Amino acid sequence: MPERLGSPRETPLFRRLVLVGIGLIGSSIALAARRQNLAERIVAVDKDEGVRARVAELGLADEIHADPAQAVAGADLVILCVPVGACGAVAKAIAPALAPGAIVSDVGSVKGAVMASVEPHLPEGVHFVPAHPVAGTENSGPDAGFPTLFLNRWSILTPAYGTDSDAVERVRAFWQGMGANVEFMSAPHHDLVLAITSHVPHLIAYNIVGTAADLERVTEKEVIKFSAGGFRDFTRIAASDPTMWRDVFLNNKEAVLEMLSRFNEDLAALARAIRWDDGEALHKLFTRTRAIRRGIISEGQDAPLVDFGRPRE
């Protein structure tokens, strides 16, 4: 597994890369694409004036726009880095300005709903290659980005049947250029896999943090004070961007509710084992789950640092 980004390309993959929405992902792509020489010109678009000012201060892009339609003129790659609920509206806004042969992509954690809302707007001759880099941190905004966010992480592409293969290959090369591994999946399978590996975990993390804050017999101060017993691990992902996550749940409703009902069935069985003193059932589950942790570490998707490498002294 490579520990750092490879050498930059000698010639860029794209002439004009437009990133619509400069949060954690948009800014990380800007930094990685620059370092790896993946695009001749990097263009940032954000509707928020404060974000645009910060993008300028950080030197993240060669051009900064408020209007996405203006920005995409002449672009050969446009990546939508906005919350998934906003993708359809952005696609509609940019559609008339897209050049024939341009590639449109995105980074949304949900693929079915994004494809359904973006595709109808795109003109003939524009190639849509949906993507989802499975990477992130709890921080948001243009200051949160860093160029190695995608290194050794997976980026899942879900192009529709018949999508121009040259466009697909160029998007694949773009992600590989930022150090990511690329996998192809159908959109429905993606949405199911992510429901269990990402969406439901976020939902239950948000939920338990909320439950803990609402108790009458335990104060919020106590919850915070004694959080080192396990609770604090949940708060990291429950500190993720609220708008992004609201949109994820509303746009992957079916898969999330299905996986949540599996989770609930299993939790009911565990509660029953506790109530009826079935220590053997508990011990058996708790032993199996250790193996999964080892798998994640050996696949390079987490570091084998005890206690996540939190400082000891």
Add this chain to the structure above:
Amino acid sequence: MPERLGSPRETPLFRRLVLVGIGLIGSSIALAARRQNLAERIVAVDKDEGVRARVAELGLADEIHADPAQAVAGADLVILCVPVGACGAVAKAIAPALAPGAIVSDVGSVKGAVMASVEPHLPEGVHFVPAHPVAGTENSGPDAGFPTLFLNRWSILTPAYGTDSDAVERVRAFWQGMGANVEFMSAPHHDLVLAITSHVPHLIAYNIVGTAADLERVTEKEVIKFSAGGFRDFTRIAASDPTMWRDVFLNNKEAVLEMLSRFNEDLAALARAIRWDDGEALHKLFTRTRAIRRGIISEGQDAPLVDFGRPRE
């Protein structure tokens, strides 16, 4: 907040410290007590031959015993560091050998059940000061310990009404000597606070890791591969010691089931918000939970490292 352990004591607090059970906690106490000169002589007891051999190799103790009754003769502090379900049997075994004036303590994550199972065995003149250091990692066994495990963490004491105040003060000083902060609570309140800050979080972490492993339409390989989307954070605590945790759930049944039913109610409301497109309710909760994370960091119970400080390059 101190970033390292203070200077060692000039004169030890205890003459003969006996640690029964040398796992993560027992070995960490041995190392911290040694470094801080809290006991003249450190005695390790473990029923497992392999553990005793490892304790000898690591030089964790001055004496190593298989038989707890033999070990506690002449001890002024005995700390039970075994799973909470084993505390009663150990107390029964050591009771005849305890010297008058000896202090017995423990480190269990459950206090009500431990007090109920230990107290009846202890002879008159022996002081029982139950303790729970809220600290740990996902690793277990004598190799897992380190001397700063308790630094800046809370240790909760739950002595019964009327317990000898000199004994209580000495146990308090012992934990403070290892860098911990000490808090007093009633046992029932402790068990409720820990149910929400530690036991239920572990239960739902174990549960989702199990649910994910059991799906037919998503493979275990996929779950591992794409775990960077959130799932991997749960696997750390779901890799904790199975026997310890089985005992915790069986011995804090009432509080765990009560907190779990609160969690379930809230989760049902969240599922309903998703089903009925109530984006506002989702956004509101997701914004509140960020504040709790900030509280935990400002109280020094977690490090403000993005993504838990996982290596970036």
